[in-house]
Amino acid sequence: xxxxxxxxxxxxxxxxxxxxxxxxxxxxxxxxxxxxxxxxxxxxxxxxxxxxxxxxxxxxxxxxxxxxxxxxxxxxxxxxxxxxxxxxxxxxxxxxxxxxxxxxxxxxxxxxxxxxxxxxxxxxxxxxxxxxxxxxxxxxxxxxxxxxxxxxxxxxxxxxxxxxxxxxxxxxxxxxxxxxxxxxxxxxxxxxxxxxxxxxxxxxxxxxxxxxxxxxxxxxxxxxxxxxxxxxxxxxxxxxxxxxxxxxxxxxxxxxxxxxxxxxxxxxxxxxxxxxxxxxxxxxxxxxxxxxxxxxxxxxxxxxxxxxxxxxxxxxxxxxxxxxxxxxxxxxxxxxxxxxxxxxxxxxxxxxxxxxxxxxxxxxxxxxxxxxxxxxxxxxxxxxxxxxxxxxxxxxxxxxxxxxxxxxxxxxxxxxxxxxxxxxxxxxxxxxxxxxxxxxxxxxxxxxxxxxxxxxxxxxxxxxxxxxxxxxxxxxxxxxxxxxxxxxxxxxxxxxxxxxxxxxxxxxxxxxxxxxxxxxxxxx
Ligand code: SIN
Numbered sequence: 423x424x425x426x427x428x429x430x431x432x433x434x435x436x437x438x439x440x441x442x443x444x445x446x447x448x449x450x451x452x453x454x455x456x457x458x459x460x461x462x463x464x465x466x467x468x469x470x471x472x473x474x475x476x477x478x479x480x481x482x483x484x485x486x487x488x489x490x491x492x493x494x495x496x497x498x499x500x501x502x503x504x505x506x507x508x509x510x511x512x513x514x515x516x517x518x519x520x521x522x523x524x525x526x527x528x529x530x531x532x533x534x535x536x537x538x539x540x541x542x543x544x545x546x547x548x549x550x551x552x553x554x555x556x557x558x559x560x561x562x563x564x565x566x567x568x569x570x571x572x573x574x575x576x577x578x579x580x581x582x583x584x585x586x587x588x589x590x591x592x593x594x595x596x597x598x599x600x601x602x603x604x605x606x607x608x609x610x611x612x613x614x615x616x617x618x619x620x621x622x623x624x625x626x627x628x629x630x631x632x633x634x635x636x637x638x639x640x641x642x643x644x645x646x647x648x649x650x651x652x653x654x655x656x657x658x659x660x661x662x663x664x665x666x667x668x669x670x671x672x673x674x675x676x677x678x679x680x681x682x683x684x685x686x687x688x689x690x691x692x693x694x695x696x697x698x699x700x701x702x703x704x705x706x707x708x709x710x711x712x713x714x715x716x717x718x719x720x721x722x723x724x725x726x727x728x729x730x731x732x733x734x735x736x737x738x739x740x741x742x743x744x745x746x747x748x749x750x751x752x753x754x755x756x757x758x759x760x761x762x763x764x765x766x767x768x769x770x771x772x773x774x775x776x777x778x779x780x781x782x783x784x785x786x787x788x789x790x791x792x793x794x795x796x797x798x799x800x801x802x803x804x805x806x807x808x809x810x811x812x813x814x815x816x817x818x819x820x821x822x823x824x825x826x827x828x829x830x831x832x833x834x835x836x837x838x839x840x841x842x843x844x845x846x847x848x849x850x851x852x853x854x855x856x857x858x859x860x861x862x863x864x865x866x867x868x869x870x871x872x873x874x875x876x877x878x879x880x881x882x883x884x885x886x887x888x889x890x891x892x893x894x895x896x897x898x899x900x901x902x903x904x905x906x907x908x909x910x911x912x913x914x915x916x917x918x919x920x921x922x923x924x925x926x927x928x929x930x931x932x933x934x935x936x937x938x939x940x941x942x943x944x945x946x
Contacts (some may be wrong), residue, residue, distance in 0.1 A: 449794025456823025504803020783822025804919020
C-alpha cells in the first residue's frame with residue numbers, strides 16, 4: 423500500500439502504511455530494508471535520522487572473521503560475559519549470522535579499517551581473539567548507520583519522518599498493536615499512524631540516569647510504550663555502566679572507548695596509582711562491571727570526584743591517528759590525550775533488558791515487534807560483551823524485518839465508547855528523577871536504596887495535561903523505565919553481571935533466570 427495521509431479532525435491527521443518502524447538506528451534501518459520487499463515502510467525518528475545511539479558507537483562490531491578465530495569462540499566469550507543468564511539459542515544465532523551480516527554491510531558500502539586490502543581486527547575487553555572491526559578508527563556506528571541509510575534511501579518503499587516523537591502505541595480491543603500516535607514537534611499536531619505491524623527500534627534508556635554516555639534521545643521510550651500497551655518486559659535490572667566517560671565540567675559525558683585501554687591506557691587514582699591490578703587479574707581490561715565498581719571504590723577511598731585515564735605513553739600522533747574522533751573531541755575541551763590524562767567516571771551505557779522478544783523480534787503482543795537495544799532476546803544475559811550491540815541491531819533487525827513481512831493486519835476495531843486518552847505528566851523535575859536513579863539504582867545497589875527510589879517514583883503525582891509535549895513524553899517514559907529497573911533490581915536478590923547488590927553480593931542459582939514482567943501482574 424502506498425503511504426496514505428488523510429486529514430480527519432482539526433489537528434489529528436491519520437497516516438496509513440504497511441509497516442511502521444519507530445527509530446532510525448542500525449536495527450530500525452536494517453529491518454526497513456527487509457520490510458520494503460513486502461510493502462510501504464514508514465521510519466519515524468524523534469530527532470534527526472542521525473541522532474541515535476548507533477551513531478555514537480565507537481567501539482566496533484564483533485564477528486569471527488579473523489584467520490585464527492572461530493564462531494564457537496565468539497559464542498563462548500558472549501556466554502561468559504552474560505554470567506549464566508544468556509539465551510543460548512540467541513547467542514548462537516548472533517555469532518552464527520555475524521560474518522554474513524558484515525559481508526552484507528560491506529556490499530552496502532560500509533568501509534571498515536584495513537591494512538592494504540585486509541580487514542583489521544582489534545581486541546576488546548573479555549574477547550579471547552582479535553575480532554572487533556572498526557571504521558575510521560572510532561566512528562564505527564556512524565559508518566554502519568551511514569551505509570544502511572544510503573541503502574535504505576535508494577528504496578522507494580521506505581519513507582522517513584523526522585522530529586516526530588511517538589507518544590503511545592495504538593491497540594485494538596483484542597490487545598493487538600495496530601499503529602501508534604505520534605507528535606509532530608514543529609506543529610504540536612498528533613498523528614494516528616496505522617500499520618500492519620509495528621517495530622520498536624528506539625534504542626536504550628541511559629537518560630534515566632544522571633551520568634550516561636547515551637545521546638539525549640535515549641529516554642526508554644520503547645520499553646515504556648510497550649509496557650503501557652501490555653507487552654512483557656524482561657531483565658530491566660541489567661544496565662551496563664561503562665567505566666570511562668569523560669568527566670569534565672561543562673562537557674557531555676563523552677565515551678572514552680574501551681579500545682583506548684586495549685591500546686594500553688591505564689586507570690589511575692588521585693595519587694597516580696594504577697589501581698586495577700588490585701581488583702582483577704585482567705587489570706584495565708577486566709569486565710566492565712568490575713572496572714566500574716573499582717572506580718567507584720577508588721573515588722570513595724581517595725575522596726575524588728573521578729579517576730584518570732592515562733594513554734600519554736602512546737603520544738599525541740598515535741592517538742590522533744587511531745582515535746581521531748576521541749582525540750579531537752577531547753582537544754576541543756582543552757585536553758591533549760597524548761600529553762595529559764583524562765578525568766573519567768562511569769556512566770550508564772547499555773540496557774541488556776527490554777521488551778521481551780523471540781529470535782524473530784516477536785513480542786508478547788500481536789502486531790508488535792522489537793529489535794536492537796530496546797529488545798530483550800536474552801542474547802546479552804546479565805552483561806553484554808563489548809562490540810556485540812551494533813551486531814545485535816544488524817542481525818536481529820534483519821530477522822524482525824523478515825518476520826514482520828508475514829504479519830497479517832489485525833482489525834482496527836476500537837471501542838467507540840472508549841474515552842480519549844488523558845495525558846498524565848509526572849510532577850517531578852527530570853534532574854531530580856535522574857539523580858534518584860543514579861544514587862539508588864546505579865552501579866552499587868541495596869534493598870533500602872532501591873525501595874526508597876521505587877517509593878518516591880510511585881508517589882510522584884501525575885498531572886493531567888491538555889496535549890503532550892516532547893519534554894513531557896520523555897519524562898513520563900523515564901519515570902516508567904526507572905520504575906521497572908528499580909522493581910526488577912529489588913526482586914533480584916543476588917549479584918550477577920552488571921547487577922550488584924551489597925546486601926546480596928554473591929550469585930544465587932535460584933535467580934538464574936529472566937525477570938519477566940507484564941503490567942497485568944504488577945502495579946504501574
Ligand atoms: C567502547 O568502545 O568502549 C564501547 C563499545 C561497546 O559498548 O560495545
